[in-house]
Amino acid sequence: MSAHCQLTGAEPRFGNNISHSHRRTSRRFDPNVQRKRYWLPSESRYVRLRLSTKGIRTVDRIGIEAAVARIRARGVRI
Numbered sequence: 264m265s266a267h268c269q270l271t272g273a274e275p276r277f278g279n280n281i282s283h284s285h286r287r288t289s290r291r292f293d294p295n296v297q298r299k300r301y302w303l304p305s306e307s308r309y310v311r312l313r314l315s316t317k318g319i320r321t322v323d324r325i326g327i328e329a330a331v332a333r334i335r336a337r338g339v340r341i
Contacts, residue, residue, distance in 0.1 A: 266293040268315035269334050270322065301327045310341050 267274050273294040279287040294315045303310050305328060312334070314322065322330045331341060 266296050267313065268294060268296055268318045269312050269339055270314055270318035270330055272337075273315045273317065303327060303331060312341070 273296075275294070276292040278290055278292060280290045281287055296313055296315050297319065298311060299314050299319060299322075300309050300311045301322065302308075310327075310331065312318075312322075318330075334341060
């Protein structure tokens, strides 16, 4: 699960490349996943998360504590 966001659940989508002659070949659309380190004050430690850019903006909006609570509610171990 390399291209998978721990917060939003974004994962690869699949589609087709269409050439000039209109031949179709399979392709994969990967989400923009980054490894990001956040300080978690309640546990006095850093947590390293794999987040899409939308997930990073979500953490900026709701805070790291709420984001970690959402991730743990999905059953992911941090």
